[in-house]
Each structure stands twice: as C-alpha cells, then as structure tokens.
Amino acid sequence: MGEAPARGDFHALADQLSSLKGHFILSINDTPEMRDVFGAFDQEGVDLTYTIGSGAAKVVKELIVTTPNLPRRTVLQENFYRREEPKGNCAARNSYGAIM
Numbered sequence: 779m780g781e782a783p784a785r786g787d788f789h790a791l792a793d794q795l796s797s798l799k800g801h802f803i804l805s806i807n808d809t810p811e812m813r814d815v816f817g818a819f820d821q822e823g824v825d826l827t828y829t830i831g832s833g834a835a836k837v838v839k840e841l842i843v844t845t846p847n848l849p850r851r852t853v854l855q856e857n858f859y860r861r862e863e864p865k866g867n868c869a870a871r872n873s874y875g876a877i878m
Contacts, residue, residue, distance in 0.1 A: 788815045795819065801845040808839035816843045 792815050795802055806812050808823045826840040 788812065792816055792818065795843075798845070801848055803845075803848070804843040806841050806843065808841035812841055816841070818846075820844045820846050820848060 788811075795804070795816075796818060804816070806816075813821060820843070822842045822844075824840050824842060825837050827835050827837050829835045
C-alpha cells in the first residue's frame, strides 16, 4: 500500500480542477474537510455499499464532486442511469437515479 495523499495534495488537485476547460467527476471520501477543499464545485453525498472479497458489506459516505452545472445526461453515459441494481461489489445511487 502507498502512502495516503497529504492534505496539500487535495488543495493542489482542487486548484488544477478549477482550471480545466472540460468537465470532470471526482469521487472521494465524504468528510467535512473534503467538502471544504472542493467547495467551489458542485457536490453530492451518496451512500456507497462495498465488499472486499467475501467480507461483509460496508456502507460508507462518498462525495461526488463535479464541474459546476455539469450537464447530467449529456456527459455521463446513459447506461449509468439504468434502474436495476448492478451486479458486482459496488453500488451507489445519486439523487438523479444514477448508479455510481
């Protein structure tokens, strides 16, 4: 395992994202600090359920950070909006009905 990113790395990432000419979607742990660091962007908290191997499922809070005013269905692939639950180890649904 590598080292966790330093706090300054997240501020540098936020600075880089603010200068992008295109769109972005970032998924990161939902903590008050991350909400503050990425406060200039649109944010949505989601519950994420995941498992590792055959271990028990764990629900965690994830923060979805996007370009301000990101066009939802024109940028995200339409298959993210399917209504059935995905097969596999990871699923979260945002307020738009998208499975993340």
